[in-house]
Structures are given as structure tokens and as C-alpha cells.
Amino acid sequence: MDAIAESLSPLQKAKLHQVADLMLEIYQTLARMRYLEAEWIQRPPQHDLSALLPLFTSLALDPRVIYLYSILPYLSLNHPRGSFSSEFDFFGGAAFADFRHEADVRAARESFDPSGDDPGCELRPWITPLAGKGMYHRTLVYDAKRHVMAIFCDQDGGNMDPNLDSVTEWGEEEEWEEEEEEEDEEEEGDEEEEEENDDDDDEDEDEVEQENYWDEMGARPAGNVLRDIIRWYHELVEIPGGDHGGWEWSEEIVKPLYRKHGWPGENFDGDAFLVDQACAVTAAAVRDSAKEMLRRLKSQKDQLEEHEKDKASTTSQRALDEEWEAERRTRELKHWVRLAEVDWRRTCRKPEDLPLWELEDAQRKLGWEKDRLESSKQQEEVGEEWIRYAEKRVATHEKAYAACLANAERLCPGRPPLSLDPGTETGGPSFAGAIECYTEGLEFAEQEVAYARDWIAQLPESEGAEKARKLAQDHIDKCEEDVVDNRNRMELCIKEMERRKGGG
Template sequence: MAILSSTILSGLSILAVGLLMQSWLRHQPQPNTITSISPAQKTQLHEIAALMLEIYQTLAEMRYLNPESIHQGPHNLSSLHPLYTAQNIDPEIVYLYSILPYYIGSPPLDGETDFFHGGTFADFREEEDIEQSRDPFYAGPDGVDFDAGNGPYMQSWMTPLSRLGNHGSVILYDARVHQIWIIDQEGWVSTDPGLDEEEEDDDGGVKEEAGVQRMNRNSFEHIPSRPAGDVLRDINRWFRELEVLPGVGEYSGPEWDDEELDLRGLYREYGWLGEFDGEGFEVGKTRAYCSGQARYKAEEPLRAVEALRGWRMSFDRDIERCRGDIAKGGSVDEEWVARFELWKMERVYKCISVQSEEKEAIAAGLCPGGICIKEDELVVWEAEVLRQEARSKRDSISRYREWAEDSEQGGRGWEIATRAAEKEADIYRKAYEAASADAERMCPGKNFESVSGRQALDEEEMETSIRKLKDKILNLDREVQEATEWAGQLPDEAVQARAMVEQEIHGFRSRLEFERGVLTRMSGHVVQ
């Protein structure tokens, strides 16, 4: 161990010596068979699997994960061994893959699911996840030289324990030194809250490994890490102590990623961590979410007015620009191209102006003085949103049952999904009943129509949708006719302008054909 001579030791900190020792251990050759895994290392690997399972079970206890969708090890991975070999994954990591728990969202929600710090759950029984485990940060490394500028960075004895979401962090594990990193893709720094402050430099980055120069910009081993067991126990503790909340990401669904939803407060309200009322929490969370949705729906008239106002301002600027282009002169073709653009914009502007007047009138009636909802009547709106959602959840159960019974789509996944759909429908039913009871108690004699001026928040009836579609088809017919008439004034020299008009007419006719097909199908449903 010449690298640990007294000369070097005198110039390095204890931290630097530790980092060099880890680097030396990682690069020592190891046997490449499952039987080469020592009892001590198996104990470490089983610690990782057990602690990951504890985290998953905590998230299930928090009602974030469906416990039926947690697949505990061991798993038979014999069919995947050729892929593990092709990806140069060491036996200890393959063994870890066989004992890790995996979370698989039930269909049709079996895609990405938020896990920790913007990462998602990984399943190393899936080919995609196995292949991506060699490049978890999507760096696109080249070749096999770990010292190259854009070389690989995942040694064969390393693995991620989570997948990268839309940026965010990945949990990385090194089986040789039993260490874990939590690294942010964009900042390329640790996001492990458990690291001591002294391990970071004054600029918020990480201290460089003393005496070591890194050529590979993808390398992460210089970033601080901690003993693997400590990190995973901390992650579980952070969830349990509500320092980190489940969900709060784009793959969690809106009920877990609503900035207005006080998840932490809801957990505490329903007894977390002591005598936790899990079902009460789910009902309360559903009510809180739908209450926010009720407020959002109530304020839609004001948003519509504001959106159209923005469109008018944008078209005002574009119309002035087109008029300026016409005034500049130029070739005949250039002039008519500008005239055509102006013609289109003025037509759209006129349409927007008409819509603005209509929306302003609606907003004035539904939101007098800019007030769309009275706070003491919010619960009535909430009950209406829940009525609609509870019916939708109830209706979905039959579809899940059909899919579960279908020989092509059947299987345990759809059975689990059916049970999850039944449970969700029951939660929404209870939330609706509770909101309705509160509405009757807090607003006696009032109903949704009396407080909102609307009959319901349901989707439009088929007859109303058909009427609107017929009006749209008439407008498109008129667009084709007027564009054709406008093209009649074009001089022969306006070659580009004529092509633009013909393309516009073609677009109108394509949309007409599509909308007429939709109308035929909708009308058929009404007849049936």
C-alpha cells in the first residue's frame, strides 16, 4: 500500500485518505461468480433489500403506495442472466437484484411513480431498467475507458436504487464499499440531507478529492457519500417524520402534487405517526383536493376572460406588424403574402372579440365583482365536484373488471388494479357523503344551483355537444367559402400567397372531414 506512505499521509486529511482507500478498493479485481459473494457481503446486500422494503412499507402505510403492488424478493432472474452479463454487472449486484423489493403500479397506472428527490421506482427485472442502470443520469458515455473525458461512470459493482425522473436525483449504491450517494443530475452535487455541512465547500459544491485529478466529467465518486445503511434508514425516517413527503412530483398524480394541498397537516390531523387513521386520511385528502378543484372550477369564467384578453393583445401587435410589412412595399408576391397574413389575423381577432364579449357577460353573471365563490359556500361546490368524481370512479370499476377478465389483458396486475379501483371509489363515496352532510349543516336550504348559478359541473350532455359541433362545422364551411373568395382577387404574380391560401383551404377541408366524422359517430350514439 505505497499510496499510504507517511509522506502522503502527512499532506492529506483523514477524509481524503478514506476517499483514496475507497477508490483503491473499487478498482481491485473480483471473482465473477455468485459463489464468490462472501457471507459478510451477502449480509450487506440483505441489509439494502430489507431497508428498501421498510421504505416501501412506510410509503404504503402513508397510503401513497398500494401494498399489493410491492413485490418482495426473492425473484427468479435466471432468464435475465445473459442481459446482466452483456451489461457487465457483477454477481453481487445481480444477487441484490434478486432480493430487492420492487414497486409496480397496477395497470393502467404502471408507468413512472415518484419515489425520492425527483427519482422514480426502479425494477431490475425489466430490460429497460437494467440497461439504464449503466447510465442512470442519461449522460451518454462513450467506450469502456473510465478515465476518458466522456467515459462510463457506473462500475460493474455499482447500481442505482432509483431511476431518474424529469431531472432530480438518483440513489446510487456501491457494493464494494457499501456506500450510497444521492446525486442531482443537473447540479451534479449531493442532495443527501444527512451529509455533514463540512463535507461541502463554501460555494455549495463538494470538496475535491485531495491529490486526485479526474479526467472523466461523468465521474461521481468524488461527491460525498455515506454508509448505505445509514442513508436508507434516514430516508425511511425522513418519510416517517414528514421531513420528506411522498409524491409531490409530476408522476404522482394531481392528488399528491397539489401546491395548495397541505399533506403534512393532513397526516398530523389524522394521527400520523401514532394512531394513524389511514382511511380517514384518504377521505380527508380527497376532500381537500376536491375543495381546491371546486375553487379552480368556480374561477374558470375569470380565467377565460383573462386568457382572451391576452390573445387580443397579442393579435393587436401582430396586426400592426403585418400592416407595417404591407407599408414597406416590396414585390407583388411579398405584398400579397403580408395581406393574406393580415386577413387571417383580422378574422381571428374578430372571432376573439366576439368570444370576449360573451365570456365577459358570463363572468359578470357568475362572478359579480370578481367574486366567484363565497367562502362559506365552498363546501357546496366541493360536494358537487365529489358527486361528479365519485360517479366517475364508480363507473370505472366495470371497465377494470372487463379488462381483468379479458384473456389478453388478464392477470394479477389487472386484478390488483380492479381492487384498487374499488377501494378508490369507496373513498370518493365516503368523501362525497361527508361533504354533502357538511353542506346541509353549514348551508341549510342551499344547493349547488342556488349558490353557483349553474345546474351542475357535469360534462355537457350529448345533445349540447352535438349542437356545438354542428355550429363548428358551419363555421368551417364558411371559412372555406370566404378563403376561396379571397383567393379570387390574387394576381398571377402572387405565387407564394396563392400557395399559402390553398394550404389554408386544404386545412379547413381536412378539419371539416374530421369533424363530420365525429358528428356521425356522436349522432349514432344518440340514436342508440
């Protein structure tokens, strides 16, 4: 690694350190916003990447990119599911990259062209993404030769930098002038060395003959792009999270809470923000659960109504197999309507009961966090930093539960909390709800077997009835399997519920 560093001029290294320093500031901003834990961020003076030098050579990486990889900040966290990116997202929804690992280095060299058929989309040796690539999120792409950066999204047609000039695709002229002035100051006393580096760049260009998308990618000075991202987080133009960040990091949840608790000021109360965030997620979950159950019930009724209309509109006489299929579908849809009605009655959210339902949901989420903490402690590969994070999550949800309890006591005086199912108290599914569902499924399957047998018995012995007879018999076979399956699942649920009630 020393030879790599010695091959670069002071000015080249200064530019790369600017990128690394601003990337670190982005990570630290996400930690201040309580999305990351500060202790996860690792930024020593230089990471030792000596073991990866053969890989870098085989990939023909530019020394500037290799050096940048050695000074970037990375996140160190032994996650229970093995992958940090399974729960956290970088800017734009991209995955956090760690170029200390071979897999991330190789992934960074993959073409942005999903088919891999267009050589013009391959990255130049001096160009690298700074986060995981993908079609559906934004990725920072850095050109170490020109010291420029693009915010790229393949799905949305390329560069997604809102500050790029719509005509030139190269940003505002003023910011390029500012960047050049900064570079002029840095270059004083180093002109001869920079001329040598320019000659090297010319040699690079002579070696490149094939046209490449990235040679003319819309970009701005790298420092400006990274400083803008930091500013966007400060101004809440950007919110932490993404596809893996979970609902709790959605804009509608966290944006008003950041403002409430003083972001981005020095007095931002991160602990209070996290408690309010947990309470807001609980309230939204209860509200949206009620909406979803009503939507599901309406959808099932609409499907049944549409099916009945289609049946009634058929004026010509149907064949026996068509008659069987139409009636089978009617019975099936009526069954799904009954299940939706049962679910709605069991968990119907009356407006006056909402504080109690929020308390129930807060207790369920607290149980889930406690269960995850205990599970993590039993996994040898899980690091202490994750255990500490899980302990903080439990403490946050304990405070959220206390806040929901106080709210329920204030708005529903004298009313006891809703009894928590033994399954949901650890964040799992409701045993009572599952047993009710399996019971309904068992009864329906038994009724279908009896109905199909009676229907077969009344069929005439004719060639036209054979197809209908086979359809009905296949349905009997399937329903008999459903009877066994629902009975077994119901018995397992009952045993597990009794075990948990007994503290087993």
C-alpha cells in the same frame, strides 16, 4: 444463486441485508402513508434470479450487487397500463425498479451520461442504482464495495443529499465514526475473513485503470442515508408522489392532511386521510378551473389587442397577401375570444355556487373511478390486487361525494345539485360543452369560407394579387375540411349523448 451467496462473507451479506431491510422499511412507510398498498410489497427471504445469471455474467455484475438484487423488496402489481411506474413514483420522483426483470437490470447499467460518450460515467460493477434513472429526478446510487450511498440527480449537477458536508462532500465526520463503530462490532471474530475480502477489493482496484466519476462520488454510509429518507417521510420533509403520482399527491394537498390525521403516529387515520384528500383535490380542481378559464380569456383578449396594435402601427401600405394574413389573423383571434367567453359563461364559478361545483366534480370523479374499476375487471392481464385497489378507490370517492353533498346541503340549502352531463358522469368530457364548441367551430368555418370567396372576388387581375389569391384559396380548402370535421364530430357527440341518456 447459492454459489453467489457462498462467495460473500457474513459481513458483506450483513451490509447488503441492511440495505434491503431499510429499503423494505421505506416501502412500508409509503404503504402506511397510503401511497402504496401493503399487499403489493414482495420480500421473500430470497428471490430466485437464476434465470438472469447469464445476463448478470454478460454485464460483469459484482456478486454483491447480484445478491442484493435477490433480497431487495419489489412491488408486484399487474397494472392496467402495463407499467407500475406509469402511476406511482419512488423517492425523489424516480421509478420503482424491479431487478427480477431483464429490462430493469439493463436499464440500471446505462450510463448517467445522456450521450453515452463519456466512459468515465459508466457504473462500476459493484455500483447500482436502487431505482429508475433519469435526468430530472433523484436516484439512490449504492456502492456495494464501500457500503455508501449517494442521492444523485444529473439535471441538478450531481449529488442532492442535503446532509453531505459542503466542503468534503463526504458527510459529517461523526456519522462515519458511528458507522465504523458498528462495523467494528460486527467484525469481531471475523478479522481474517475480512482481510481476505480486502485483498479481493485490492484486486478489483488493480483491474480498474480508467478514472471514473463514481470512484469518488459524494456519498455517506448507506444505512444513514436510508434511515434519513425514512425520517424525512415521517417529518414530511419528503412527500410521496412525483411526476406520475398525480396532482392529488402534491405537497399543498397532502401535507396539511397528514398532520390533521395524526401522521406519523400509531393512530394515523389513513382512511379518513384518503377521503379528505379526495375532497381537497375536488375543491382545488374547481378553484383552479375557474382561474384557468379567466386566464385563458384574458390571454385571448391580450393577443387580439396586441395584434390590433401591430396592425395600427404599420403606416406603410401592405401588400395584398400581407393584408389578407393580417385580417385573417384578426378574425381568428376574435373567434378564440368568443369561444373563451362562451366557456366562461357556461361554467362561470360564482363564489356562492362553489359547493355545488365541488359536488359536481366529486360526482364526476366517482363516475371515473367506477368506470376504471369496471374496465379493469374486463382486462384479463389485470391482477386481483389491482381490482381490490380500484374497489378501495371507489369506496373512498363515494365517501368524498357524500361529504361534498353534505357540505352543499349545508351551504346551499334548498338548491338542487347541478345537473351532470352524460359525459362527465363517467369522468369523461362534457358532451354539451363539446357540442357547443363544435357548433361554434362549424359556424366560424362556414363564415370564413364565405368571407374568403368574397375577398377573392374583389381582387384585381394583377400579378401582385396572385399570392393573396392562393393564400385565400388555401384557407377556403382548409375551412371546408373544418366544416365537414366539426359537423361529423357534433353529430357523433349528439348520438352518444342521447345513447347515454337512454341508458344504452
